[in-house]
Amino acid sequence: MLKDLIRTNRSTRRFHQEVAIEIHTLRELVELARLTPSAGNRQPLKFVLSCTPSTNDMVFKHLTWAVYLKDWGGPAEGERPSAYIIILGDKTIADTFGYDAGIAAQSILLGAVEKGLGGCIIAFVNRDKLRVAFELPDHLEILLVLALGKPAEKIVIEPLGADGKFEYWRDGEGVHHVPKRSLDELILKQF
């Protein structure tokens, strides 16, 4: 059921790095994105796929992880993602990319969860350095990086408290806690 996939799809930042992801798996995930809605059907998104240790390292070094976890600089060697999908916007096709990358990213992540994988949408990227590393031409804007792997952390959703603190946090056992607003807080009006 979709709700199970969506609930299981938590932003995951620690992985069983030894579990490889093959290129055909990444291609299957992009195929999901290919079939999603695109504003005006322009389909301006392009994708770079990485599942080799050397290119994974090239992506990893230009990412910033989990800004609210001040004492954690990101996954250590051994718990890093096994693959990445870089989502680009082709400026020769569209001037802006609106909601397309969000639609594509969610579709890819749900597809990953269905395959027993997990991941995280990362927007805090050193775009200039990533562009140089992968020799990306200027007409392709770097929108998002999706980190993918076999999840190796426990993540729990909990109600967002009266203090309004929405920042995720990690407890002494390493469990990652994510406060979520209630349904009634999200629904402004219903008719």
Add this chain to the structure above:
Amino acid sequence: MLKDLIRTNRSTRRFHQEVAIEIHTLRELVELARLTPSAGNRQPLKFVLSCTPSTNDMVFKHLTWAVYLKDWGGPAEGERPSAYIIILGDKTIADTFGYDAGIAAQSILLGAVEKGLGGCIIAFVNRDKLRVAFELPDHLEILLVLALGKPAEKIVIEPLGADGKFEYWRDGEGVHHVPKRSLDELILKQF
């Protein structure tokens, strides 16, 4: 399987208007959005739900449908959506809403497809008039409108041709054709 849901989820613009959607169904769909990733976990999205004929009319009159179908002004009475979800961004929570609305919209539409419904993401909205009609306060930005209903049209995906024409079109039998770029065109590089 997720791919079946994603493939079935085509942007649908003609519906069996007589098939009602109840408010609890819309709430279930927003619950899916509630559980999706949000940038920095801020969760700035708010939702207005409509499934009554009078409020549906209020939404409908402020939408522009299918810009590429020049001879079609939108669904006629009897084939209009049975419900709408208006997605808003709360500016007291975040300055920008980035990819959150795309992630939420895709999750809601996939949930609708799973329930035998379908819909369309509409960004071409008369926001000023919709704001007045629903008495939406200024701190809530209108991002997208999702039209929902029981689909009453046939939609086919086909390869995007060498002419590069990405505009969808409708044939003499009323079948809606959507040209999609190939997977190889979308994948810039793979490692």
